[in-house]
Amino acid sequence: MAELHIIGQLQSASDFNDPNSLFCRYSFQTGPNWTLISGLSEGQTAAGKENFKKNIDWVHPLDLHYVCKGIQGWPKIILQVSCLDSFGRSWVVGYGCCALPSTPGYHTIKVPCWVPAATTVTERLKQYFIGGGHELTQTDIINLGSDRFKLITQSKGEIKLNICIVLRNLTQFGVEYK
Amino acid sequence: MKESEVTKFLVSFNGNIEYVIFPAGIFDEQLYIQFEVVWGIDWDPKSGLCTGTSQMARPGSDPEKVIFNMPVEMVLGSTNVFGWPQLVVTVRAKNFFSGDTLRGYALFLLPPVAGTHEMTAPLVKPRSATMLGEWLAWLTGRQPELVDPRMLATGKENYLLRTESYGHVRLKMTMVSKDLRKLGYDNMAPVLKM
Numbered sequence: 001m002a003e004l005h006i007i008g009q010l011q012s013a014s015d016f017n018d019p020n021s022l023f024c025r026y027s028f029q030t031g032p033n034w035t036l037i038s039g040l041s042e043g044q045t046a047a048g049k050e051n052f053k054k055n056i057d058w059v060h061p062l063d064l065h066y067v068c069k070g071i072q073g074w075p076k077i078i079l080q081v082s083c084l085d086s087f088g089r090s091w092v093v094g095y096g097c098c099a100l101p102s103t104p105g106y107h108t109i110k111v112p113c114w115v116p117a118a119t120t121v122t123e124r125l126k127q128y129f130i131g132g133g134h135e136l137t138q139t140d141i142i143n144l145g146s147d148r149f150k151l152i153t154q155s156k157g158e159i160k161l162n163i164c165i166v167l168r169n170l171t172q173f174g175v176e177y178k
Numbered sequence: 179m180k181e182s183e184v185t186k187f188l189v190s191f192n193g194n195i196e197y198v199i200f201p202a203g204i205f206d207e208q209l210y211i212q213f214e215v216v217w218g219i220d221w222d223p224k225s226g227l228c229t230g231t232s233q234m235a236r237p238g239s240d241p242e243k244v245i246f247n248m249p250v251e252m253v254l255g256s257t258n259v260f261g262w263p264q265l266v267v268t269v270r271a272k273n274f275f276s277g278d279t280l281r282g283y284a285l286f287l288l289p290p291v292a293g294t295h296e297m298t299a300p301l302v303k304p305r306s307a308t309m310l311g312e313w314l315a316w317l318t319g320r321q322p323e324l325v326d327p328r329m330l331a332t333g334k335e336n337y338l339l340r341t342e343s344y345g346h347v348r349l350k351m352t353m354v355s356k357d358l359r360k361l362g363y364d365n366m367a368p369v370l371k372m
Contacts, residue, residue, distance in 0.1 A: 005259045007290055012300070021340060038260045046339035049305065052201065057300035057343035059285050061333045063218070065260040084340075086309075105291055105367025164290045166259050169362040178368040 001067050002170045003037075006075070006100060008163030010045060010060040013081060014053075015157030016113075018093060020083040021047040022056050024159065027080075028064060029143060031073010039064035047084045062163065071175060075100050078142050079111055079159055091133040094156040097143045101165055102177050109161040117154035187358045188224065188255045191263070191288050193351030195232070195248040198269055198301070200281075200345040203241045206271035208234040209281065211347075213268070215252055215288070216331040218261010226252030234272060250351070259363060263288045264331045267347055269301055276319025282345060285330050289353040291365050301345040302330075 006028075013022055028041040045058040066075060081094035094113030101107045116134040118124045127133065141148055170177060195211060215228040232248040254263060267284040282301025289295045304322045306312045315321055329335050358365065 005262075007259070007262045007287060009285070009287060023337070038258075040334065043333055044337035045333075046302075046304075046336045046341045048302070049340075049342040051300075051343045055343075057302055057341075058336075059300060059302055059330070060336055061264060061285060061287070061331055063260060063262065065258070103368055104364045162287075164287070164365070166290055166363055166365045168259075168364065170364070172362070 001069070002173055002175070003168040004034075004066045004068060004075070005166040005168070006039075006062060006064045006066075006163055007166065008062050008161060010058055010062060011160045011162050012058060013048075013056045013157055013159050016056070016081070016083075016093060017054075017157070018083050019050075020085040021049050022081055022083050022093065023047040023090075024058060024060075025080045025082070026060075026062075027078045028075050029078055030066065030075045031070075033070035033073050034066050034068045034075065037065045037067050062161075074102060076143060077111075077161070078139075079113070080139075080142075081113060081156075081159065085131060089131065091131070092135045093133060094159075095136065095139075095142045096159055098161075100163070104165050104167050104177075106162070106164050109163065111159045111161065113156040113159060114153040115156050117152045119152055184357050184360050186255050186257055187361055187363070188253060188356040189263075189358075190253045190354045190356075191226075191351055192251050192354075193294075193349060194250060195246055195267060196348040196350055197243050197245045197247075198345060198347050199243050201242055204237045204244060206273055206281070208236055208272045209244045209269060210234050210272065211246055211248060211267055211269050213248070213250060214266045214328060215250070215263050216266060216328050217254060217263040218256075218258070220258040221254050221256040221261050221263065224253040224255050228252065250349075259290070262290055265349070266327050266331055267299075267349075268327050269345075269347065273319070279319055280321045280323045282343070283324065283327050283330055284347040286347075286349050286351075289351055291367070292353050292355055294350065294352045297349045297351065298346050299349070300343045301347060302341045302343045305340045305342050307340065
């Protein structure tokens with residue numbers, strides 16, 4: 001059986017321009033050919049405050065072990081960044097999605113994020129004074145390309161992941177990845 | 179041993195924790211680090227020390243850098259790449275008035291790719307949950323600490339923490355593996371042909 005190991009860290013977020021602490025919820029999605037043997041495919045990082053370089057360092061470890069019967073549905077990571085203010089309220093400030101690399105070795109992945117924008121003047125005033133944001137009710141839009149034309153989004157910052165991919169036995173099945 | 183009987187691979191790590199940098203300067207009298215190597219259930223340590231405490235160090239001509247040069251050497255055997263070893267580094271300061279305080283935690287993934295690697299990890303520190311806690315920490319100089327820094331290596335309880343980051347740690351580590359290829363694992367990046 002062919003195996004895939006994803007080892008690394010959800011490292012940091014940059015350019016979010018948010019005075020509150022940020023945390024990230026991540027989720028690894030795969031097709032039906034893939035089975036997760038060990039590791040957690042979902043998780044949430046600690047809520048980090050901005051440092052003097054305007055980055056938030058999470059340093060959250062990732063360690064997953066997948067077994068696959070076919071290459072369709074290669075794993076991808078879906079990220080949702082939320083902020084936590086001093087009152088303890090939280091709302092979403094970014095969505096992002098990225099397909100994982102298929103070559104073994106180290107990779108630094110930067111995922112740019114977006115969030116649904118405030119469209120009317122009242123919404124913008126509310127966001128500015130009270131806080132809060134817009135969330136998606138159907139989170140499928142994050143990783144699918146269909147039905148996106150109705151959405152108006154705001155560009156946000158970037159999330160950095162440092163991962164290492166280790167593959168096993170894929171060449172035995174005739175898969176060419178190098 | 180026949181080729182088909184190989185079920186275990188060995189990994190050897192050799193390196194050192196070089197220095198710690200605090201960008202605005204170091205105001206503590208002495209700094210020291212403690213490290214712990216953490217691994218998954220399928221892993222088995224063969225030789226080397228999995229924990230250690232360094233010397234008490236002071237900055238030199240560069241006011242932002244404290245050099246430790248603390249060696250970390252371990253040989254581990256395993257049947258599974260899952261649970262690849264990680265290094266948790268705790269940086270602490272020792273002062274006359276405030277005593278022993280925490281300066282931050284760093285988490286490194288020991289290299290899964292053979293060769294020498296230089297890695298930098300930011301130092302994160304837990305924050306108090308309340309404003310009163312933050313004020314008390316500033317007043318007494320006692321920072322909130324984690325009971326078990328190894329929880330940072332699993333990540334399962336990270337969602338409960340509130341952190342801030344300041345400074346970073348530099349590590350240089352060499353990895354040599356045995357029988358990883360024989361078991362069918364491929365961890366080498368493709369070589370670009372010019």
